[in-house]
Amino acid sequence: MQKIQKIYTTLMNSYGPQGWWPLTPKGSTKTIHHQGPPVTDTHRFEIMLGAILTQNTAWTNVEKALEQLHTNKLVSPNQLLQTNKNKLAKLIRSAGYYNQKAERLKIISNFIKDHTIKTLLSLNKDILRNILLEIKGIGPETADSILLYAFEKPSFVIDTYTKRIFSRIGICEKNIAYDDLQKMFEQNLNKNLTTYQEYHALIVELAKQHCKTKPICNNCPIQRMCEKNV
Numbered sequence: 001m002q003k004i005q006k007i008y009t010t011l012m013n014s015y016g017p018q019g020w021w022p023l024t025p026k027g028s029t030k031t032i033h034h035q036g037p038p039v040t041d042t043h044r045f046e047i048m049l050g051a052i053l054t055q056n057t058a059w060t061n062v063e064k065a066l067e068q069l070h071t072n073k074l075v076s077p078n079q080l081l082q083t084n085k086n087k088l089a090k091l092i093r094s095a096g097y098y099n100q101k102a103e104r105l106k107i108i109s110n111f112i113k114d115h116t117i118k119t120l121l122s123l124n125k126d127i128l129r130n131i132l133l134e135i136k137g138i139g140p141e142t143a144d145s146i147l148l149y150a151f152e153k154p155s156f157v158i159d160t161y162t163k164r165i166f167s168r169i170g171i172c173e174k175n176i177a178y179d180d181l182q183k184m185f186e187q188n189l190n191k192n193l194t195t196y197q198e199y200h201a202l203i204v205e206l207a208k209q210h211c212k213t214k215p216i217c218n219n220c221p222i223q224r225m226c227e228k229n230v
Helices: 001-014 041-053 059-071 077-082 085-091 098-115 117-121 125-133 140-150 160-169 178-187 193-209
Strands: none
Touching: 001 085, 001 140, 001 160, 001 193, 041 059, 041 140, 059 085, 077 117, 085 098, 085 193, 098 117, 125 140, 160 178, 160 193
16 A cells, blocks of 8 residues: 555645645635645634535535625624625535535534533544534534644545545545545555645645546556556
């Protein structure tokens, strides 16, 4: 499984650091790739909102929804809870499934109001993961995104792109279980927060540029390692 580390090195050499998670800087309604860790509770909460909003949609749609939330000063648990659900749904319409996601944003707001980010930061990764998975609307991918980027705890995120790319490469089956593929990554990489963050972001970049549903293999940085081209 040295291939997993080799792919990471190759992608990093090809694309460079991605600096994820994208955050909105203070005083701006435009989201950018935030360089460095979240430094405020608002940053951490925004990441949690983004992790929910990005379910079943592209990040460009999430950016529009987050811009609306910032414009209306709603990147706050208290403000979100005080906002009418129908109004909130309209503001995040670009992210799709907006009625469902409006409910989930209120649920996560209530959760943060009850627990506080400071308390959650002090918890062991596995304990916090189990707590997150008990929240309605949060599955493994969303929980791991929140853990990795909002709470800076090394939990490797598996998404559709990861399964697509690594099954094409020949490292796993297309229908591999989430936990099994996550374990494969975590057993073959140093348990390092930055590596986990960058690797996930690099996988997304590779999927955007080359490993689409219909792959564009020409000039793909890992073409020689892919079984599809053997």
